[in-house]
Amino acid sequence: VALEDALRGALAREQLQLHYQPQVDHQGALVGVEALVRWQRADGQTVAPAQFIPLAEQTDLILPLGHWVLTTACRQLAAWAGQPRWQRLAMAVNVSARQFHHDGFVDQVLQVLEQTGAPAERLKLELTESILITHIDEVASKMAALKARGVGFSLDDFGTGYSSLAYLKRLPLDQLKIDQGFVRNVLTDANDAAIARMVIALADTLGLQVIAEGVEQAGQRDFLAHHGCQLYQGYWFGRPMPLAALQDWVAQHD
């Protein structure tokens, strides 16, 4: 409860920040970023999202928190719209199950897009498998409504959840994200390598983009590239960082 109250206060006092982690293509060129929330407490201590996101998800706090994340990310996306180096970047935003299943979710996203002026085609919502397995008709219609406005969808942590493949063909997804748990040992564990290759092949078959997350070594990137992966994210390319650091990162990589 103490942490919950503190988080509520943080939201009110704007102690939350977004960090942005690069997503790169085959040539290592920046194609997008994933927005990841950070909480810097008044005493300077940082609370990791792994600690407060699950807590926020147990309460309705995830709703205002999710709204703040979406608004902040879309404001940034709108600010990039007129800048040649930045205007084609995609902005990936994590959506929690409770947030997605909330009645007002579609309207909230559309309203944020309108208020911020962010281009919907550049916004990519990251959903987890846990969101997709229940109420599939409701999920499909919410996705379709946003998709019709240009919003894209990526399936996060793919393979770690319930992995019913049936929903893959029913839902208007754009991208599969190979979970970092498979990428981590892709060079040393034959099963993880087989799963990573399977996800890449599956994405190809279904006409979806595929991105590997948690790439920490050149060898992992090379293995995945050899097997047809198109996009990468991980510490090897860049950590999640504040906007100013992302600007430096871009200056150094161009």
Ligand code: G
């Ligand atoms: O940022 P970090 O790499 O520590 O993320 C830890 C976890 O918190 C991940 O599962 C990530 O998806 C989740 N997370 C980070 N930012 C957000 C956010 O804005 N919304 C939601 N729902 N989850 C987030």
Ligand code: G
């Ligand atoms: O659940 P989701 O995939 O949204 O969470 C992304 C999480 O992965 C964030 O906590 C982010 O900081 C972390 N992350 C991103 N790249 C790497 C990486 O290369 N290695 C590790 N260990 N974590 C990473």
Ligand code: MN
């Ligand atoms: Mn994610």
Ligand code: NA
């Ligand atoms: Na993930």
